[in-house]
Amino acid sequence: MLMGRGASSPTKGGRYEEKLADELPVKTDELSANTAKNAVRSTRDSSLYSRTESSAENMRISESMAVRSLLNAFLRENGDVVEYPRKLAEAAERGEAFPLSLRLADGDRIRGMIRYASLTGQHLYAEGWMLERDGSVHPLTFDELAGVLVSELALRFHLGADQNTTAVLQRIRRSVSQLSGHLERWMEAGKAGRDVRRLDYITSEQSVFAGHPFHPYPKSSEGMSEPEQERYSPERGVDFALYYFAVHASELCGEWLPGEQSRAFPPEALAPFQQALSDRLGAEAEALYRPLPMHPWQALRLLERPWVRASIQQGKIIPLGPLGPRVFPTSSVRTVWEPQSGCGWKLPLEVRITNLIRVNTPEQTARTLDAARLTANLGEELAKELPGLLPETGYAGIIAPGEERTDPAFTVLFRPMDFEPAATFVLASVLESWPGEQTPKLAQVITASAQAGGDLAIPDIKHWLERYLRLSMLPLLRVWDRFGISFEAHAQNSLLSLKDGWPSCFYTRDLEGMSVDRELARKAGWVGRAIGEDSPLLYAPDEAWHRTKYYFFVNHLGSLIHALALWQGRSEREGWAVVRSLLLEERERASERLRPYVDELLNGETLPAKANFSSCLANKGDTPLYISIPNPILGERR
Structure with missing residues (x-):
């Protein structure tokens, strides 16, 4: 469900977001399916997004990557479209394949295959999607699939074609087209003899190709021409x-x-x-x-x-x-x-x-x-x-x-940043795989670091995760406890240093995303001394805590645990069990202030997640809407 005012989250652009249902009431009977679908399909033939600039293989890989983020964003926000949701949940417990069928508001069905079902919705998909309509089945191109998903949201939330649906479709196509350009340059560099798979800090920053795993157009940028992309886009290795x-x-x-x-x-x-x-x-x-x-x-x-x-x-x-x-x-x-x-x-x-x-x-x-x-x-x-x-x-x-x-x-x-660039990586990059592949780059950097340290064995992944959590999760909780400070520690704001294959330092950056518990700040005497009474840094405690739950536990740990499980061919449940075990351990020594927050992580039914697809369609990108997702720390649901 989309979260209402009492459960929403502050963002950089504002404090609380309005409940989506208040702004976009569900009235599927007032907008015909054909009207919405025809409107969003009107952008498909635009010469602005011509495919002639990229090879067919680059475009195929780009569209495959885009389908994943597009569908995962859609499914996270519209779980009720899934036929057999319990069976999907069971597959996610084990990290198994699952035949996916989505029931749309107009009676159509989308059918495809999940290759790896994820507890937090970071599913991997097989290629090939089919639309079933009136007893007939036909394959969907990428543009058609995107059009069906956007029009489904338009139907659900009573948005006509003139209310941002066309812009969203254009940005989805732009994202794919620009990603294809990035991949073309990357592949050309490889053919020219450059070691494009060598990873250090800079190359990790410049190889975030997939982008946000729950966004309908994660690589869209508007304002730069293609020649300017060549000169200034990090993905072009410039x-x-x-x-x-x-x-x-x-x-x-x-x-x-x-x-x-x-x-x-x-x-x-x-x-x-x-x-x-x-x-x-x-x-x-x-x-x-x-x-x-x-x-x-x-x-x-x-x-x-x-x-x-x-x-x-x-x-x-x-x-x-x-x-x-x-x-x-x-x-x-x-x-x-x-x-x-x-x-x-x-x-x-x-x-x-x-x-x-x-x-x-x-x-x-x-x-x-x-x-x-x-x-x-x-x-x-x-x-x-x-x-x-x-x-x-x-x-x-x-x-x-x-x-x-x-x-x-x-x-x-x-923003000065002092670290060892040869052994430090932006997390968002190494949690991705190289384009067209499945194994996360994290496997590459861990293995290379272990070998450089003289140990050819890959570290035990459960122990590896535990060490990482002791450098990241537990310090972030203790900072929240002692200082009431919450950081926007999502995967792109987080850096990881390795030594001999093991985590040696966790970094977080971008203080513009920091928030502080107003009550604790006043008690500590910071207000009026270090910061002003009207500082935009100050939040109600529940608002600041909400940011930690989403940015670190959902965005950051959700992607990390998924990558580790995918690499090892295991269920994500094993990684979340490590998180739960450390939280139980921390609870035993937690202060009176911290214990309720740890209990909420251990026992709460849900965690918050951004509803990026709905936010884009509602034109609320600067003040995004939130939804509730099942809390994977809680343990297996029977």
């Missing part, structure tokens, strides 16, 4: 120099943790910046201007704005162009990292990536800096519990004329 503006000190706004501003730029960036500035304005200009880096794609758009051109004419802003060392875009597309210095930047990028335009709004910037100040204030107390926290250290931006706050499109957050 690097580039940042574009630097010199901003007069009187015009530049910013805030920093103590001592961090001087470390925001590597010398390799500052030296060419200072030289370029001196060449333009003379040596004395260095004392008057400060550097502001931008993504080169974004910089060119900013240069088109009248107020920016006026500021350039007035000498307030000096465009210096691409400078300094090459940086590598990471899986989020707009964040970049420079490996020699460890400097990182969260850049504004006016591109719609999945649901959102990725800029740094004043609220997001305030959240991030409040989180940075609070975590810095806690210092060693927090670091002992969570040594792998990777905080932002400051921001810089410009206020446009007539505005009071920094321009979201001209604001940069600084």
Whole structure:
């Protein structure tokens, strides 16, 4: 069921989401099936998404990957369409195959095969889908399958063709087309002799091909042309120099943790910046201007704005162009990292990536800096519990004329990340398989790390998971207990370091997703000292806890346990039993504050999950809706 106001979750864009049923009442009798289906099919022949740019094999693999995320998102949010749901649940307990039949509102059926049934809905599918209608059966192309699923949601929630269904279909097709382009470049690099399967930190960030496993269009980006994708998409294995503006000190706004501003730029960036500035304005200009880096794609758009051109004419802003060392875009597309210095930047990028335009709004910037100040204030107390926290250290931006706050499109957050790049990987990447394959890349990095350490044996996976949970789950729970802090520790925000095949460090990043229990913060005296009374960081306890349940337990652990089980050919139930065992152990020593939360994980019937497909169709990507899914920690259901 979709969760109502009392059980919904805060997101970056807001506190509580309205119940989907309130906004989209189920009235299947008021919209004919043919009307919806014809409308969504109208986008299929658009030349914008021509398949001629990709090989047939790339497109086949891309569509197969897209079917998985599309169907899993649909099934998670619409479980009542499944015929024989109990049998599917039984197959998921054992990680077995299952013949899937979906009953649609108009009486049609979709039939296909699940190759591996997942407890948390991360099913793997065989290729080939059939539509049964009026006693006849015919195969479905990818576009037809997507059209049927979108129109089914439109029927269920009384959305006509003019209410975002066409846009959703276009984004689904765009996601597939862009993924096919990524795979084409990746395969070409392999044929040219590049070791495209070698994994380190950078290559892990740049090989998140499938993307979010429960999103209808996880690789869709709107705003960049295909040539621009070639230059700037991480999946294309690129690097580039940042574009630097010199901003007069009187015009530049910013805030920093103590001592961090001087470390925001590597010398390799500052030296060419200072030289370029001196060449333009003379040596004395260095004392008057400060550097502001931008993504080169974004910089060119900013240069088109009248107020920016006026500021350039007035000498307030000096465009210096691409400078300094090459940086590598990471899986989020707009964040970049420079490996020699460890400097990182969260850049504004006016591109719609999945649901959102990725800029740094004043609220997001305030959240991030409040989180940075609070975590810095806690210092060693927090670091002992969570040594792998990777905080932002400051921001810089410009206020446009007539505005009071920094321009979201001209604001940069600084995020240094110091770790061993040869042995550290973004979790979202290694939980995927290589395109066209089934074994998760996690198997590759664990095996390679074990062999590099002189041990040819693969670590016992249950013990491996237990060690990982002692580095991640238990510290996150203890941080929640002691400090009331919840992190947005989903798979793309989480990094894993390995040593001899075993987990050695867990990292979490992106403090903009951090939330704090308002009641505990007041009792601890942080409000009014480290953060303000109106800080966007502060939440009611149940709201902040809700974020941990979804981001870590559902998104993060759901994907991790699925990957381990798939690699080993086991049921996911074995991995969730390890989680349960450690939680029972933690409960014995838990504080009075923590014990009810642990009990909720152990005994609650459900956990929250984002309803991404419904949210996209309802045009609520910035304030997504939530659903309840069965809690796999509870144990096997009889």
